[in-house]
Amino acid sequence: MNQLFEDIDFVENPQYERIIENILTQQYCIVEDFFTVEDVSILRQSLIEKHEEDAFKKAAIGNRVNEVIVKSIRGDVILWIDELKANEAEMIFFNKINNLINYLNKTCFLGILHKEFHYALYPEGTFYKRHIDTFQNDDRRKLSIVCYLNEDGWLPENGGELVLYLDENGKEVEKVIYPFPGRLVIFESQIIEHEVKPVNVERMSITGWLKTR
């Protein structure tokens, strides 16, 4: 085994190994400080600039074939990120994400061939009701990834927690995750129902999906 890994230039990465272990055992993983304070700050600036340029649009539900905007389900605004036109901040983002994808593909044979990421901004008072990230007519999304870009010192009273609804031996358990800056949450798109609780202050993130085919 070691011999094989040496042949393909493989260096074991403890952080990635923990991500894989967590996803295999609990279908989700929380990674603290996946991005440095500096990275988060640059990415947040990029989000804010693009938002000020009015580039964001109201997020829809459903995919491109049948998308509708329903504010009683989700109230965030989003902007898809084009890796081919990535600015400096987005290059930092994709550099780290691509390293992770390469590792997953080498070690887990997940067959991740595509990815899609968007900035998301939840204005005060918005939320995203309980849902699952795959569409009825499209099951290519395998892993959901959320990266939080909020300022330091996010308070519980700000709301905006991500709640994962987990199945523990047939019993539903809520896993509450605060959107602390630098934090990355990864979960199985086809399995984990989740929601974003109403926010009392603006909440910023990048959300995306690793996809097959």
Ligand SMILES: O=C(O)CCC(=O)C(=O)O
């Ligand atoms: O921002 C989050 O914590 C989750 C967002 C989400 O569930 C989605 O965009 O599908």
Ligand SMILES: [Fe+2]
């Ligand atoms: Fe979601």
